[in-house]
Amino acid sequence: MSRMFLAGAVALGLGAAPALAAEALPISISMAPAAANRASAQMGDRLSFRTVIRNDGTTPVGGVIGWVSLLRTDPGQEQPIDLEDWSAHKAITIPSLAPGESVATDWPFRLIASGTYRAVVSAATRDGAALATSPFADFTVRAKPLVESRRVLPVALGLPLLIGAGMLVTARRR
Amino acid sequence: MTAAGQIARKEAGELLLDLRGQAWLLAMACALSAFSLLLVGSAELSLLDNAQVVYDMAGIATALGALLALVVGVDGIGGERERGSLVPLLLTPASRGAILLGQIGGVAMAWAAMLALAVPFLWAVGSTGQNLWDGMAVLVLLGTPVVLGFGLFGLGLGARLGSTRAALLAGLIGLLVAASPLLIGPSLRQSALGGMFDAVNPFSAAVNGYDLVIIDSQGLLSQWMSLAHTLAWLALMLWFAHAAFRRVRR
Structure with a gap:
């Protein structure tokens, strides 16, 4: 049934998507890791990537919005990442970009979880119908034990015992 | 020593030297222990980022401090x-203002004792990560007005309501509602009603400040809005406790 519907749609010209393809945005985005990035990052480290958003067109572009996305690419774990705790710097707006003008932006990340990731910066404009994207920046985050039980156990067990001992002393004095 | 100082000293003595007060502190320490043991005992929770754990622990310490302050406050008059x-x-001969000030001193001592209990736990879970010292500083900066406000809320309820039980119940319900951001987290801000609640709740102001400083590594000085919010709550509760205590008859 669905095949028949699809065939009918194509016959009616509804499948002529290429004709409706949006005009490419005259914007290019380059992306490079910061020089200070560690070669082998682990959880808790910080990484930063620098993008340069450039107007390659011949007319000014207004209302440019750039935003960063992060994807996890481990086999079986592929998913977009909520940047809530990864970065406080998630987007920029550029009121106007003249022909040939470029804006450099640093996108810092705090590495919250281990895995293999892919960062990408996208840009759209107020009026344009297309999307510009940077090349992918791939990185791997090594796992790290975060809460050390060796430190927690003495405090978690010792402090109540200490207060309990203090109570015993108080009770005996009475 | 002034009358207010003497009352504060008596209240602090009851908390630190009296068996009943020590039992309260023991209960607080056990609660912090249970939380930190949960962190190392659960595989998933133990993978939380240090900053997240310090943030959670700061929120728990504030809630427990507010609970202790509320109980001390209700007990102070009721x-x-x-x-x-x-x-x-x-x-x-002590004036009512001096008596109230002394009771506030008792509440402040309870919060100081709670902070002293929380510091080793914060160190234990957060010393291998980031923003531990900033976390402790923001806990003192934003937690203090929130906790003292709940102590004053308890003092006001104890003075206003005839029964200690009724005052405690009303105070605990108020604290439970106010501390709901600890359970609901940032998702609270995503609805209009939650956003409005967040905007008036001093507890939200404190935990949002903890989030920004401990997790997002923002500076302490940038938290002036949260500080103003919590100080407004403190001023409101000071007015409430003062007005309620003035009505108490001899």
Whole structure:
């Protein structure tokens, strides 16, 4: 049934998507890791990537919005990442970009979880119908034990015992 | 020593040297222990980022501090009334303002004791990560007005309501509602109603400040809005406690 519907749609010209393809945005985005990035990052480290958003067109572009996305690419774990705790710097707006003008932006990340990731910066404009994207920046985050039980156990067990001992002393004095 | 100082000293002595007060501190320490043991005992929770754990622990310490302050506050007037010691206190030459100030001193001592309990736990879970010291600083900066405000809320309820039980119940319900951001987290801000609640709740102001400083590594000085919010709550509760205590008859 669905095949028949699809065939009918194509016959009616509804499948002529290429004709409706949006005009490419005259914007290019380059992306490079910061020089200070560690070669082998682990959880808790910080990484930063620098993008340069450039107007390659011949007319000014207004209302440019750039935003960063992060994807996890481990086999079986592929998913977009909520940047809530990864970065406080998630987007920029550029009121106007003249022909040939470029804006450099640093996108810092705090590495919250281990895995293999892919960062990408996208840009759209107020009026344009297309999307510009940077090349992918791939990185791997090594796992790290975060809460050390060796430190927690003495405090978690010792402090109540200490207060309990203090109570015993108080009770005996009475 | 002034009358207010003497009352504060008596309240602090009851908390630190009296068996009943020590039992409260033991209960607080056990609660912090249970939380930190949960962190190392659960595979998933133990993978939380240090900053997240310090943030959670700061929120728990604030909630427990507010609970302790509320109980100390209700006991400061309501408890004195039930023990028959409020009228003799009111008959002393000490002014009502001095008595209230002394009771606030007792609440402040309870919060200081709670902070002293929380510091080793914060160190234990957060010393291998980031923003531990900033986390402790923001806990003192934003937690203090919130906790003292709940102590004053308890003092006001104890003075206003005839029964200590009713005052405690009303105070606990208020605290439970206010501390809901600890359970619901940032998702609270995503609805209009949650956003409005967040905007007026001093507890939200404190935990949002903890989030920004401990997790997002923002500076302490940038938290002036949260500080203003919590100070407004403190001023409101000071007015409430003062007005309620003025109405107490000898």
